Amino acid sequence: MLFRRIIADRVSTTWMVISISTILVLPLVIGIGLYVKAYPLLELKPFGELIGSSTWLPHEQKFGFLPFILGSLYVTLIAFCLSAPVCLLAAIFITQFSSKRFIYFMHPVIDILAGLPSVIYGVWGIIVIVPFISDYLAPLFGIKSSxxxxxxxxxxxxxxxIPYILNMLIEVFNTIPSGLKEASLSLGATFWETVKHVVIKKGFPGIISAFGLGIAKAFGETMAVMMVVGNMLQTKFDLFDAGYPLPALIANNYGEMLSIPMYDSALMFAALLLFGIILLINLVFRYFIYRTKKNE
Amino acid sequence: MNRRKIIEEKIFRILSAIATYSLIATLAFIIILIFIKGFHALSWDMVLKAPKGGYYYGGEGGVLNAIVGSLYISIGATIIATIIGVPAALYINVYLSRRKRMQNFIRYILDALWGVPSIVYGAFGFTLMLFLGMNASLLAGIITVSFLIIPIVVRTFDEVLCNIPKGLHEATLALGSTRTEMAFKIIFKQGFPGFITALLLAFGRGIGDAASVLFTAGYTDLIPIHLDEPAATLPLAIFFQLSSPIPEVRERAFAAAAILTIIILVISLTARFLSKKYSISNLK
Known part of the structure; x- marks a missing residue:
C-alpha cells in the first residue's frame, strides 16, 4: 500500500514538473521559433532599416515596417487617451463612492465586457462607429471619410x-489601507480630496502599471481593429484616414504568405516585433506591480 | 474656500458616476444591438445546417460547421490546458509553498504570457505547424489555442489556491499524506470553484478568439470529423461573411455574432453561478 502511494507520488510529481517546465520555456520557444523564421529577412536587411524604412513592396523585397508600427502607435494612442480617464474615474467611483450592492452588480458587467470576443467588438464597430464617423463626425469637420x-x-x-484596465485599477485601489483614508477624512478633507491626495498618490505606481499593461493589450489587439481601421498604408497621423496596424498586417496577408519569396519571413518578423515589444512592456510593468506589492 | 471644495467634490462625484454608468450603458448597447441585428436573420437553419452550395451568395444553409468547429477546438484546447495547467498550478501552491521567490517568479512569467496577443500565438502555431509538417487542421488549431489559454487556466486557478490557509497544508501533511494526496485530495477540492472558473474562462476565451486560429485551423464548409481536417470557427465565420458585399450574407454574419454572444453570456453567467455554488462548502 505504501509502495503504491509512493509510486503515485513520484508519477504525479514528474507530471507536475514536466508541465510547469513546459509553461516556463514557452516564451523562450515562441521567441526562438519566430526568430528562426524571421532570420532570412534579418540576414538580408539590417534591423534598423527594416524598422526605419517606409517603403512596403513585397514583390521587390522591400520591407519597411515603419507605417505599420506607426499605425499601431496611433491607434493605441487614441485608445489610451479615450479609455484612461474613463477607467480612472470609474475605478474611483466603484471603489470609493459606491455601495456594496452596486459593486456586486458591477462585477459581472466588467466580466462580460472583458469576455466578449474581439470579433463582436469589431461587428459593433462596423455597425455603429464606422457610420457614425462617416455620416456625422467627419462632415462636422468638413471632411469626407469612409x-x-x-x-x-x-x-x-x-x-x-476599458474592462481590462478597470479590473487592474480596482485591484490597486482595494489594496490601499483604509486607515490612510480615514486619517485624511478625519482631518477634514472631503472625499474627493482624500481620493486626490491619498488614494491616487498611494496607488500611483499601480495606476501607471495598469495603464502600461492596457497599452500593451491595445497594441496587440488584432481582429476588432482590423475590421474597422481600413488597412491602408499610411505614415502621417490623420484621425479621419485609414491606417494599417502591425497585427492587421499579419492577419491580413497569411493567405499569400507562402507565394512571395521572403514574405513569410517578413510576417514572422512582424510577429516577433510584436511579441518582443509586448513582452517587454508586460515584464517591466508587472515588475513594478510586484515591487509595490512587496512593500506592503 | 469651503464652497469650492464642495463644488469640486460634487463635480467629480458626478463625473465618476457618469463614467461608471456609461460602461453599463455601453455593454447594454453592444449586446442589445447585436441581438436586434442578429435576430432578423437568426433561424433554426442557421444553427442546424452547414452551408450548402451558393451559401456565400445568399443560398441555403447555416453556420453549423463553424459552431461545431469552434466547440471542438475550444473543448480540445481546454482539455489540453487542464492536463498541463492544473498540475502546474498545484505544483506552485503545494511544492513551492515555502519558496516565495520561485512562486513569484513563475507568476511573473505567467502574467507576462497572458499579455501576449493571440496573433503572436497564431504566428507561432503556424511556425510550429510547418516545423512538424502538419497542414492547417483541427489539431493544429487545438494546440495553438491551448498555448493561448494555458496561462489563463494556471493563473486563475492559482489565484484561488494561494488563498487557501497554510494550516490546511500542515494538517494534511501531519496526518501522514504524501504531497500528491495533499494536492489532489485536499488542495484541489478546496480550490474547486477556482478550477471551474478557470475552465470556463479559458473555454470562453478559446471559443471567441479568431486571430490564433486564422493561420492554424483553416476554414471549410464541412463539419470536421478527423483531427487532421481543417475546421471552421465561429469568429472567422462572422469575419468572412461580414466582408461580403451581399446584404443577406452580412445579415447572417450578424446572426452568427448573436449566436457567439449568447454562448459567451451563458459561459460567463454559468461560471459565476457554479463558483458561488461550490464555494459554499469551503473551509474559510
Missing part, C-alpha cells in the same frame, strides 16, 4: 481595453 479610419480603430480599441 468611416474606416484610425479614429474608429481607436474608439473600438478603447472600449475593449
Amino acid at each position: 468611416g474606416y479610419t484610425i479614429l474608429a480603430g481607436g474608439i473600438v480599441l478603447a472600449v475593449m481595453c
Whole structure:
C-alpha cells in the first residue's frame, strides 16, 4: 500500500514538473521559433532599416515596417487617451463612492465586457462607429471619410481595453489601507480630496502599471481593429484616414504568405516585433506591480 | 474656500458616476444591438445546417460547421490546458509553498504570457505547424489555442489556491499524506470553484478568439470529423461573411455574432453561478 502511494507520488510529481517546465520555456520557444523564421529577412536587411524604412513592396523585397508600427502607435494612442480617464474615474467611483450592492452588480458587467470576443467588438464597430464617423463626425469637420479610419480603430480599441484596465485599477485601489483614508477624512478633507491626495498618490505606481499593461493589450489587439481601421498604408497621423496596424498586417496577408519569396519571413518578423515589444512592456510593468506589492 | 471644495467634490462625484454608468450603458448597447441585428436573420437553419452550395451568395444553409468547429477546438484546447495547467498550478501552491521567490517568479512569467496577443500565438502555431509538417487542421488549431489559454487556466486557478490557509497544508501533511494526496485530495477540492472558473474562462476565451486560429485551423464548409481536417470557427465565420458585399450574407454574419454572444453570456453567467455554488462548502 505504501509502495503504491509512493509510486503515485513520484508519477504525479514528474507530471507536475514536466508541465510547469513546459509553461516556463514557452516564451523562450515562441521567441526562438519566430526568430528562426524571421532570420532570412534579418540576414538580408539590417534591423534598423527594416524598422526605419517606409517603403512596403513585397514583390521587390522591400520591407519597411515603419507605417505599420506607426499605425499601431496611433491607434493605441487614441485608445489610451479615450479609455484612461474613463477607467480612472470609474475605478474611483466603484471603489470609493459606491455601495456594496452596486459593486456586486458591477462585477459581472466588467466580466462580460472583458469576455466578449474581439470579433463582436469589431461587428459593433462596423455597425455603429464606422457610420457614425462617416455620416456625422467627419462632415462636422468638413471632411469626407469612409468611416474606416484610425479614429474608429481607436474608439473600438478603447472600449475593449476599458474592462481590462478597470479590473487592474480596482485591484490597486482595494489594496490601499483604509486607515490612510480615514486619517485624511478625519482631518477634514472631503472625499474627493482624500481620493486626490491619498488614494491616487498611494496607488500611483499601480495606476501607471495598469495603464502600461492596457497599452500593451491595445497594441496587440488584432481582429476588432482590423475590421474597422481600413488597412491602408499610411505614415502621417490623420484621425479621419485609414491606417494599417502591425497585427492587421499579419492577419491580413497569411493567405499569400507562402507565394512571395521572403514574405513569410517578413510576417514572422512582424510577429516577433510584436511579441518582443509586448513582452517587454508586460515584464517591466508587472515588475513594478510586484515591487509595490512587496512593500506592503 | 469651503464652497469650492464642495463644488469640486460634487463635480467629480458626478463625473465618476457618469463614467461608471456609461460602461453599463455601453455593454447594454453592444449586446442589445447585436441581438436586434442578429435576430432578423437568426433561424433554426442557421444553427442546424452547414452551408450548402451558393451559401456565400445568399443560398441555403447555416453556420453549423463553424459552431461545431469552434466547440471542438475550444473543448480540445481546454482539455489540453487542464492536463498541463492544473498540475502546474498545484505544483506552485503545494511544492513551492515555502519558496516565495520561485512562486513569484513563475507568476511573473505567467502574467507576462497572458499579455501576449493571440496573433503572436497564431504566428507561432503556424511556425510550429510547418516545423512538424502538419497542414492547417483541427489539431493544429487545438494546440495553438491551448498555448493561448494555458496561462489563463494556471493563473486563475492559482489565484484561488494561494488563498487557501497554510494550516490546511500542515494538517494534511501531519496526518501522514504524501504531497500528491495533499494536492489532489485536499488542495484541489478546496480550490474547486477556482478550477471551474478557470475552465470556463479559458473555454470562453478559446471559443471567441479568431486571430490564433486564422493561420492554424483553416476554414471549410464541412463539419470536421478527423483531427487532421481543417475546421471552421465561429469568429472567422462572422469575419468572412461580414466582408461580403451581399446584404443577406452580412445579415447572417450578424446572426452568427448573436449566436457567439449568447454562448459567451451563458459561459460567463454559468461560471459565476457554479463558483458561488461550490464555494459554499469551503473551509474559510
